[in-house]
Amino acid sequence: SDTTNILIDANQVRTINLNQVPNAKTTMEFFQTAPAVNVDGKLYGVPVAWGFIPLIFDADKVKPAPTSWEDLWNPKYKNQLSVWQDIALIYTTAIQLGYKNVYTLDDTQLEAIKTKLIAQKPNIRKYWTTAGELANLFMNNEVIAGMSFGGVTITQLQGEGRNVKEIIPTEGATSWFDNWMIPAKSPNPDAALSYINYFHKPETQKQFAAITGYGITNENAFKLVTPEYSKVYELDNPDFITSLDYWKAVPRRQKYLDVLNAVIAA
Incomplete structure (x- = not known):
């Protein structure tokens, strides 16, 4: 979209x-x-x-259950998380920082997002690029939580008997x-x-x-x-579907991608 x-x-x-x-x-x-x-x-x-783009976690290993995107910055998860190497990571971090203009961020906001994501890097085991890759990270016990695409990964993992859950954190989700x-x-x-x-x-x-x-x-x-x-x-709740923040065209898409690439390279 x-x-x-x-x-x-x-x-x-x-x-x-x-x-x-x-x-x-x-x-x-x-x-x-x-x-x-x-x-x-x-x-x-x-x-x-x-x-929607949820927070995913292994309910057997992450206790108490997370409620906020900020939980993914908790130092106790050092080298145990995985988030998506995609422009959606910029969207999600914008929501986490309280920005309402997710698809029209200015340079100051993008710089704050870059700083925030670089601060998270000690917790990142791997940035995933495919849903299958994220599922494998959980199956191999390399990660216990992170950012999911929603739907497909949890379906794969629960099909393998893993006790994983997905939530929309308190800040919301795109x-x-x-x-x-x-x-x-x-x-x-x-x-x-x-x-x-x-x-x-x-x-x-x-x-x-x-x-x-x-x-x-x-x-x-x-x-x-x-x-x-x-x-x-x-x-059965049409209000839920219409209340979500659906992706929109980003006029400065390359600027967002530049920030993402800078984070990965940092």
Whole structure:
């Protein structure tokens, strides 16, 4: 959701007619009407999944349970944490520092974020780049807590019998939603539309939720998922979904990435 408008503005994706993907017509209205996929009354993407960026921890080893992002700076976790090597780390630290303008940070704020993240480095065992990498760090007992992408890692670890939990800390968390988009120069857009339509069948969404742990978007699939899954994403509470801070396009994206790279190199 933070790159869709970049693709739209660059004329890199084509519009989508929902009449050609009828299964997507029951996508949650909040996502279907979002500015990330709607421009000038035209639809450019079909929201497929969503989630939030939580704090993840091994409940058998981290006691008491963390409640704040600040807990990841506690010296007792020296060399035991892992956080995401991604622009989302800048977003999350901005929230931790109390900044409300997460996607339009100025130079002073970015410098404060850099200082904050460098101060955390003694606690970092490894910066992860894929969800599988983070899962392996937990499975190998290299880390006990950190920043997760949400959904997929906890699903993998709990499937292996690990007692891990994810929380939205007291400061909050940023959120995301992914979309199917079709390249403007796609040689076979009809095939892409058929695939999108298949993926939005309620039964397919149910399978997707079980395998990935990500939030699903087709309201007709909500009755098919487990009560535990429904509770994680509060599917019976539309106010929860609309209250989250979803990623947006960052005008100074390269500045954010420069800060991230400086932290990694420090």
